[in-house]
Amino acid sequence: MGRRRPHTTLPGRIPGRERASGVTTGTPGPGGQAEPRPAAPRDPANGDPMRRAPILRSPVAPDATPLVRIRGLRFARGDRPIFNGVDLDIHRGQVTAIMGPSGTGKTTLLKLISGQLRPDAGTVEVDGQNVHRLGRGDLYRLRTRMGMLFQSGALLTDLSVFDNVAYPLREHTRLSESMIRKLVLMKLEAVGLRGARDLMPSALSGGMARRVALARAVALDPLMILYDEPFTGQDPISMGVLVTLIRQLNDASGLSSIVVSHDVRETAAIADRLYLIANGKIMAQGTPDEIEATTSPWVHQFMHGEPDGPVHFHYPAPPLTQDFLGPSTATPGDPR
Amino acid sequence: MLEQLQLLGRGGLQAIGGLGRAHLLLAGMLLGLPQMLARPRLLLAQVFNVGVLSMLIIGVSGLFVGMVLGLQGFYVLSQFGAAQSLGVMVGASLVRELGPVVTALLVAGRAGSALTAEIGLMKATEQLSGLEMMAVDPVKRILTPRLFGGLIAMPLLAAIFSAVGVLGGWFVGVGLLGVDDGAYWSQIQAKIDFDEDVVNGVIKSIVFGFVVTWIALFQGYDATPTSEGVSRATTRTVVHSALAVLALDFVLTALMFGN
Numbered sequence: 001m002g003r004r005r006p007h008t009t010l011p012g013r014i015p016g017r018e019r020a021s022g023v024t025t026g027t028p029g030p031g032g033q034a035e036p037r038p039a040a041p042r043d044p045a046n047g048d049p050m051r052r053a054p055i056l057r058s059p060v061a062p063d064a065t066p067l068v069r070i071r072g073l074r075f076a077r078g079d080r081p082i083f084n085g086v087d088l089d090i091h092r093g094q095v096t097a098i099m100g101p102s103g104t105g106k107t108t109l110l111k112l113i114s115g116q117l118r119p120d121a122g123t124v125e126v127d128g129q130n131v132h133r134l135g136r137g138d139l140y141r142l143r144t145r146m147g148m149l150f151q152s153g154a155l156l157t158d159l160s161v162f163d164n165v166a167y168p169l170r171e172h173t174r175l176s177e178s179m180i181r182k183l184v185l186m187k188l189e190a191v192g193l194r195g196a197r198d199l200m201p202s203a204l205s206g207g208m209a210r211r212v213a214l215a216r217a218v219a220l221d222p223l224m225i226l227y228d229e230p231f232t233g234q235d236p237i238s239m240g241v242l243v244t245l246i247r248q249l250n251d252a253s254g255l256s257s258i259v260v261s262h263d264v265r266e267t268a269a270i271a272d273r274l275y276l277i278a279n280g281k282i283m284a285q286g287t288p289d290e291i292e293a294t295t296s297p298w299v300h301q302f303m304h305g306e307p308d309g310p311v312h313f314h315y316p317a318p319p320l321t322q323d324f325l326g327p328s329t330a331t332p333g334d335p336r
Numbered sequence: 337m338l339e340q341l342q343l344l345g346r347g348g349l350q351a352i353g354g355l356g357r358a359h360l361l362l363a364g365m366l367l368g369l370p371q372m373l374a375r376p377r378l379l380l381a382q383v384f385n386v387g388v389l390s391m392l393i394i395g396v397s398g399l400f401v402g403m404v405l406g407l408q409g410f411y412v413l414s415q416f417g418a419a420q421s422l423g424v425m426v427g428a429s430l431v432r433e434l435g436p437v438v439t440a441l442l443v444a445g446r447a448g449s450a451l452t453a454e455i456g457l458m459k460a461t462e463q464l465s466g467l468e469m470m471a472v473d474p475v476k477r478i479l480t481p482r483l484f485g486g487l488i489a490m491p492l493l494a495a496i497f498s499a500v501g502v503l504g505g506w507f508v509g510v511g512l513l514g515v516d517d518g519a520y521w522s523q524i525q526a527k528i529d530f531d532e533d534v535v536n537g538v539i540k541s542i543v544f545g546f547v548v549t550w551i552a553l554f555q556g557y558d559a560t561p562t563s564e565g566v567s568r569a570t571t572r573t574v575v576h577s578a579l580a581v582l583a584l585d586f587v588l589t590a591l592m593f594g595n
Contacts, residue, residue, distance in 0.1 A: 114469060116465060116469070140471035140473070141471070143470070143471040144470075146469065148466075148469040150462045150465065150469075151462075152461055154461065154463050154465060154466030155463070155466070156463055157458075157463070167470065167472075168470045168471075171470065171471075171472050172470075172471065
């Protein structure tokens with residue numbers, strides 16, 4: 001499943017599901033309201049309509065009750081607001097992608113959903129339970145039904161690949177060692193690293209470590225998996241396999257997946273629904289086709305990686321000439 | 337002036353906050369005791385890491401400290417015609433004071449800094465968060481065995497330090513300076529009291545082991561998860577541990593040997 005393969009319309013897509021979703025977009029600035037945009041964007045390189053790699057989606061209709069229900073979420077780091085009244089639903093059985101520019105709080109959102117961080121206001125419900133009102137025991141019970149793939153892999157460095165994947169099984173089940181061995185080898189086979197079972201994490205590349213972490217995340221067959229930048233550092237072959245694997249795991253195991261990623265093309269290829277977040281709020285949401293069809297300048301710039309547009313590449317700064325030729329050339333903190 | 341007051345206030349609040357977090361962490365670690373007892377291998381591994389891996393530096397240091405004590409003690413005692421009492425001087429100094437204190441300082445430098453760096457790096461590389469997400473409490477699973485490992489290893493290391501130090505004093509006093517062999521050992525046997533000297537020394541080393549390991553684990557757990565943060569935390573472990581050991585030594589000595 002090459003990510004550069006020429007594209008066709010997505011097979012297996014359920015028209016009803018797409019229609020039911022309905023895209024909404026917002027614009028940066030106060031009160032940016034949702035506004036449907038019909039025109040399809042074009043690839044800036046060749047002017048062709050933007051399409052994604054074809055990935056089969058399972059014909060499973062989402063449950064009406066969302067698995068994750070976020071309402072009025074507010075969270076700040078110091079004086080810097082990260083989320084400012086976010087409402088978001090993650091439906092069961094779907095792959096939901098959270099995308100947005102760096103530093104907009106995508107990983108923070110995963111940590112809020114998993115109860116690693118506590119919001120300043122608002123509620124986060126997972127499977128009907130308010131995550132931040134649970135006691136430690138209940139939260140841990142809930143987490144046994146969640147898997148999380150960390151950006152760094154977060155493998156335990158003093159354990160081998162095999163023992164890392166076996167770790168949650170040994171901690172939370174009473175399975176025999178022979179059964180654990182079989183399960184671990186199956187999980188490692190799924191990520192293509194059965195042969196690396198005896199290696200230590202220090203001997204793995206970043207991409208391999210993330211694949212081992214994925215095997216560990218699914219070891220307990222969770223209800224939901226949170227992926228934090230799963231495609232970073234993957235070579236093209238591993239990337240293609242991983243993209244397919246996330247989708248297949250979701251469908252075959254009846255999981256729900258939340259994927260945080262910068263890789264627009266790969267993520268859009270497997271996602272049932274996309275949320276684009278920035279400036280502390282949801283800028284757009286909808287199915288990948290609906291998102292692609294919007295002409296919101298912000299969404300268009302983000303989805304096509306354009307350097308110029310509503311999102312500025314440069315951190316706010318005075319004009320360059322002022323820094324070079326202004327009255328004072330002293331920089332902040334300069335003792336002069 | 338106002339700025340300095342603000343800085344002072346901020347520093348004070350941070351110190352009190354840190355103290356509160358350290359005690360909360362301690363409570364969490366102590367609550368993990370039953371879980372640790374159910375898996376004694378975790379504890380044994382930490383006794384090995386803190387204790388066995390520190391034995392070389394403890395043994396070598398104890399030898400040289402004992403030799404210096406033998407040398408200095410001989411010169412001082414011989415001025416009063418009491419060179420035959422060298423054994424009790426070396427033994428009492430080591431068992432009561434130098435054994436527990438120097439061992440604690442060495443353990444803080446070797447094992448304490450290693451513990452801080454290990455926990456800090458586990459935090460920086462999201463291993464602790466990974467455990468949390470696997471519904472495993474990292475405080476109980478990772479920190480508690482290390483705390484009790486340090487607690488058990490410290491008195492054993494102090495005993496080794498003192499024993500090797502007594503041998504070092506014997507080597508210099510008896511072997512090189514001509515103190516009578518029988519007098520050296522009989523003075524130790526007659527004058528060093530088990531309850532008064534040995535047990536008090538063991539109590540000191542247990543307290544030091546607890547404090548040094550607690551400081552090391554807290555600094556690692558509370559470290560800013562960056563390379564600079566872990567580096568600063570490691571430095572703080574050594575400095576805070578050394579100060580705490582020396583201050584506690586005074587308090588414990590006053591309580592144990594004061595009138």
